[in-house]
């Protein structure tokens with residue numbers, strides 16, 4: 147999130163899109179309702195009438211997978227009616243930048259599309275700016291060197307390119323694609339566009355309805371473009387706010403539980419391009435902007451991992467880090483390899499892919515190819531139990547399965563990071579039952595056992611033997627969690643002293659830091675008499691809900707990122723009533739309630755001298771980007787297009803109306819067991835299926851389906867269908883139905899209500915079927931797994947699967963599915 151939950155109270159209009167906060171993020175909903183009590187309005191864009199939609203002012207019902215059409219249409223409305231925030235757009239975005247005249251967009255395809263060895267990708271050179279002066283290779287995207295047209299009239303300027311691009315998304319076209327009534331579309335546009343004024347805040351809240359598509363990243367991008375045009379980023383009550391998932395999923399991505407990242411969102415090291423440290427510094431450390439510090443973060447991370455062994459002479463042991471081989475190593479990539487017998491063993495640590503993964507039926511079959519499986523979990527999940535699942539013959543499965551019982555979050559201490567980037571330490575409430583141990587304990591013993599094996603040799607023992615691993619407390623069973631925290635936070639190598647924040651990190655090996663963005667969370671707050679992550683001071687001087695001494699918000703305890711944009715160029719707040727920061731021109735100083743997201747002062751010229759304030763005209767709005775202006779047009783950063791464009795989901799009932807390019811050209815696809823896709827407009831599978839969560843169950847349901855009370859109140863797998871479809875197939879609520887896709891079929895109960903209704907898409911009625919994906923064959927409440935139906939195709943930037951839109955058929959159980 148750019149902002150945070152409490153900040154929602156400052157919002158005037160919410161656009162909740164592809165997120166059902168009332169069920170899945172009740173704390174967010176609490177603050178939304180507080181804002182609503184003060185007159186805020188809520189738009190919910192969702193194919194289903196969710197609990198959130200039930201609380202909305204406008205329910206913008208749309209067909210799954212058509213969000214880009216909807217939002218591009220809204221952007222077109224805003225530009226046509228001149229409702230964008232001009233000062234903001236001109237001063238804080240790249241609207242005025244001129245783009246290479248070779249840039250082209252034709253029939254859904256951007257210039258630069260190439261195909262090598264059957265794999266499509268974009269060459270990015272035609273998406274680049276026109277440069278004047280400077281040397282792109284040497285200076286990077288320095289904004290002074292980029293040609294601009296501040297009148298925004300040049301046909302090659304970003305604003306005109308965007309305007310032309312979205313002009314194809316007129317109301318009629320958008321409504322035909324999305325199935326949204328014109329009146330609803332117009333009302334939603336009007337209401338959200340009203341936040342393009344300096345004193346109004348519009349807030350975009352999104353989640354899995356946006357990301358789980360083959361163009362999920364572009365779905366997120368289009369929301370950013372919208373918010374930039376309305377001047378809604380960096381302001382209280384504004385922002386683009388991803389409602390993250392499991393309570394600590396923010397923490398897991400911060401720590402790079404993703405195959406293409408290192409901790410703190412540094413790019414992964416690739417065998418093909420990084421043979422030595424200098425390659426990384428040359429190729430992946432930008433020449434300008436804040437990220438020019440990346441080398442300090444990487445080297446400090448290597449020091450944290452390899453300690454005294456990491457020296458300048460040996461590239462800080464850069465060579466010891468395992469290198470990515472450039473292949474598809476996401477969840478789907480791994481399961482595809484597994485199905486081909488290329489993976490010997492798997493540790494399923496706090497995950498349940500037998501229920502949660504796409505094409506789960508094929509996924510469970512792939513697991514049979516493993517020699518061994520370790521499950522670290524609270525319960526015997528469907529994954530741990532895959533070898534005795536209903537459809538399998540245990541006698542034929544050779545996989546050796548180990549189960550490590552783990553402690554639940556309340557049974558151990560540690561930090562959890564929420565969607566608002568707050569790191570909060572939690573104490574243990576109760577002891578874990580039986581033999582269950584904390585995940586840290588399990589990791590500690592596992593590492594020590596592996597290290598022991600390497601004492602007698604091994605292929606490449608140095609990184610294992612020399613890894614810093616100093617978490618023992620004499621006489622104690624549990625490893626020293628404080629020591630882990632110090633390593634993550636960063637310390638001075640010579641003195642061992644905890645660092646106050648990432649500004650102190652160096653590239654010379656004198657500092658160590660496991661995850662630079664968290665640096666500062668373990669620093670002492672003298673007033674609170676504890677470290678930042680443990681403090682709970684309820685002080686909110688601004689009244690904006692910033693609570694700067696409650697927990698720690700990464701980076702640098704900043705509560706609202708890009709907060710330079712909450713003021714005009716001269717440092718006057720757009721909305722004086724809601725001002726986290728302002729420039730006091732008389733005194734020549736910044737008055738700050740939040741940590742400035744810009745360089746507010748220069749270091750003192752002499753020891754003990756006061757820092758010198760940097761005046762407003764010397765500050766930049768988006769210091770994380772090389773050009774320091776936000777990208778309406780993305781010259782880099784995404785691989786699949788500089789502007790968001792509507793494509794159909796891989797499985798769709800209709801042809802793409804805006805171009806001849808039916809699908810995202812770079813879609814990640816798989817062969818063999820994971821390749822099955824229904825054809826466009828399939829007669830066999832005429833309905834659009836989508837999956838969602840329910841308040842009673844958590845994720846794959848391992849935790850909640852094992853909880854007797856929750857298992858009782860939500861005991862059955864079901865599908866929501868419209869009354870019209872129910873009549874057509876002859877069912878009523880509670881009947882059993884069979885739902886089938888090209889990949890498999892499931893049997894479940896049907897729920898007939900107005901949650902799903904047919905949508906009028908391109909002149910024909912399209913039925914939507916909604917299914918929760920939380921059921922499986924273990925636990926107290928059992929039910930069919932929706933993921934047996936979902937396709938294994940993914941977004942080219944993130945490889946996230948397309949869980950939210952696919953083709954299916956439905957029949958009353960007992961009748962043949964044709």
Ligand SMILES: Nc1nc2c(c(=O)[nH]1)N[C@H]1C(S)=C(S)[C@@H](COP(=O)(O)OP(=O)(O)OC[C@H]3O[C@@H](n4cnc5c(=O)[nH]c(N)nc54)[C@H](O)[C@@H]3O)O[C@H]1N2
Pocket residue numbers: 163164165166167169170171191192193194196209210211212213352353354355356389390391392395836837838839840841842843844845846916950951
């Ligand atoms: N009770 C409960 N809370 C949870 C979880 C849980 O399992 N149970 N899971 C946690 C996790 S890990 C996550 S990631 C979050 C997820 O939180 P959400 O994203 O809110 O969860 P979903 O219900 O999967 O999807 C949200 C909505 O997207 C809609 N949708 C489907 N397709 C589309 C589309 O193409 N466009 C649009 N605009 N909407 C679409 C669905 O109808 C659904 O209402 O929730 C977290 N919180």
Ligand SMILES: Nc1nc2c(c(=O)[nH]1)N[C@H]1C(S)=C(S)[C@@H](COP(=O)(O)OP(=O)(O)OC[C@H]3O[C@@H](n4cnc5c(=O)[nH]c(N)nc54)[C@H](O)[C@@H]3O)O[C@H]1N2
Pocket residue numbers: 354358391392495496497498499502503504522523524525527552553554555585837838839844845846847848849919932933936949
């Ligand atoms: N069709 C469809 N599929 C989806 C989604 C969707 O919207 N639609 N959403 C996707 C999303 S957003 C997500 S996040 C994934 C989730 O997919 P998974 O992560 O595979 O599913 P979970 O059920 O969250 O699995 C977490 C497991 O961790 C265990 N656990 C809980 N606490 C602890 C602990 O402290 N230590 C250990 N070791 N174990 C613990 C639980 O018992 C559970 O078995 O599913 C994805 N799958």
Ligand SMILES: [Mo]
Pocket residue numbers: 390391392395
């Ligand atoms: Mo998630």
